[in-house]
Amino acid sequence: MPQLASRVKRLSPSPIREILEVISQPGMVSFAGGLPSPASFPALNNLSVPNEELQYGASEGNVALRELIAAQLTERGIDTSPDRVLVLSGSQQGIDLVAKLLIEEGASVAVESPTYLAALQVFSLFGASYCCFSPDSMQSINAQSSPALVYSIPTFQNPSGHCYSHEQRCSLAAAVDACDAVFFEDDPYRDLVYEACDRTPVCSLLQRSDWVYQSSFSKSLAPGLRLGYLTASESLFPLLVRAKQAADLHSNRVCQHIAHQLLSSPGAGARLKQLVDDYRRRRDHFDTLLQRYFGDIAQWQLPVGGLFFWLDLTAAPTLDTQPLLRAAVQQGVAFMPGEPFFADASAGCGALRLNFSHASAAEAERGLATLADLFSSAIAAHLTAPNHACVVTPDVAL
Ligand SMILES: Cc1ncc(COP(=O)(O)O)c(C=O)c1O
Known part of the structure; x- marks a missing residue:
């Protein structure tokens, strides 16, 4: 190993990058990254780029x-x-x-x-x-x-x-x-x-x-x-x-x-409005599914904008959600554990972030049902072993 600058020891791997590799596998339902819907991407076929x-x-x-x-x-x-x-x-x-x-x-x-x-x-x-x-x-x-x-x-x-x-x-x-x-x-x-x-x-x-x-x-x-x-x-x-x-x-x-x-281009405003209308529908559908599958174990606010739901696991506020990611990915669903979002790592247990712009309606239903099963079992196990307090590991290992 060459002599590295001392700051390299503080260079943690990006959980998002690691997740992006996993979620690009075919069939994976991804609630993990802040990925826009591919259907929203603008068509480029009429554009020309000057040589200069x-x-x-x-x-x-x-x-x-x-x-x-x-x-x-x-x-x-x-x-x-x-x-x-x-x-x-x-x-x-x-x-x-x-x-x-x-x-x-x-x-x-x-x-x-x-x-x-x-x-x-x-x-x-x-x-x-x-x-x-x-x-x-x-x-x-x-x-x-x-x-x-x-x-x-x-x-x-x-x-x-x-x-x-x-x-x-x-x-x-x-x-x-x-x-x-x-x-x-x-x-x-x-x-x-x-x-x-x-x-x-x-x-x-x-x-x-x-x-x-x-x-x-x-x-x-x-x-x-x-x-x-x-x-x-x-x-x-x-x-x-x-x-x-x-x-x-x-x-x-x-x-x-x-x-x-x-x-x-003259259509720019209409395109953005269409995108926002589509995401509002996706958000509302996601909220309905969350109430069905996570209503007993978590709380959240309906986001008035952006791409994410943030869930607080009210049934198990000290549960470390990071180890659950591996199991979720094995079952074909990716989510973002809450812990890496906290500068003060001890503050971050019992939460997860879910993106609603990328999965289709059917994928969202399948993915949330799978995740809810997984979280319900993990919460039940966590509650029977209350000494298992939040253990925060620095990176998300997949
Ligand atoms: C708060 C925030 N800042 C910055 C970025 C980086 O975005 P980009 O580099 O794609 O513009 C993101 C991406 O998700 C973000 O959520």
Whole structure:
């Protein structure tokens, strides 16, 4: 083994990546990743890509695409302009760039509990320590915990599905303003909205703090394009461009051109509306099935947007759900155990995340029936052996 950088010991494998390999097996019902429905992907057959898009380009990205993004961001109330928009190779890259710029080894990062596990993966690689908050308890974001960064997904949170109320958004902005942290708002699900709700970017409510706001085309167009974007307060933006240059020069120009063509085509609005209507139907069907199969053992909120149900196993709140994944996969169903979503691992037992956008109606019925059987048996065994407390293992082994 070569001599590796010391941070490599903090490089945990991504449970999502491991799961993606397993769920691509034929016949597997997947509730695991945040995969869009393949039926929603836009048709590309009428698109042409000029040869010049095969040349190297600007690190900031396609000018026309950035103009379109800046117009949307301004409409959302964010203070920006096309020259303060950076196109990313997926919004996952934004997490990496922000972490590189802001997380010193040992630095405190405030995250929701639970939060997006691939953000935890990146922050931990750079040596973050965590202070956790929830929409109802923002006291831990304070000058004493002195976070360098506050990371939040206020709109259709991954994994909980929660959408902050206007009051919660104002409280979060005030808590950030009261300490010296940079606020990092991650907003990939905002277009997938099923009921009227407040989606005001928290960045637009800040009075004094530096901020980064990012979103993605993965959920509303297609994740294989690998395109997202960010904008940031004036002092941070040039540094993020430099970090992007150092990482990959620029995002894929062919994909940026395609995304611009799709988003500026006359049918773009109707396509998004159709997608949202389809996902709302899937969500409602999934909720009906959950009531049938999980009603006795779990509780959940109907998500007003996004792609996930978050289930609390009320019948066994200390059950470690990770070992159940192997058994579920053997029976042809994949789900996401709750534990990896918690920075504080001891907080994460007795929960799971289920995606509702990928499985067909028949697959959802079959998969949830199978999972409910498995969980009911595991809960019964857990309750007869109450000393078997939550044991959290660092990775999801399949
Ligand atoms: C909260 C959040 N941020 C970032 C990402 C990364 O998305 P992408 O890199 O596909 O834009 C995801 C993907 O599921 C996510 O849920």
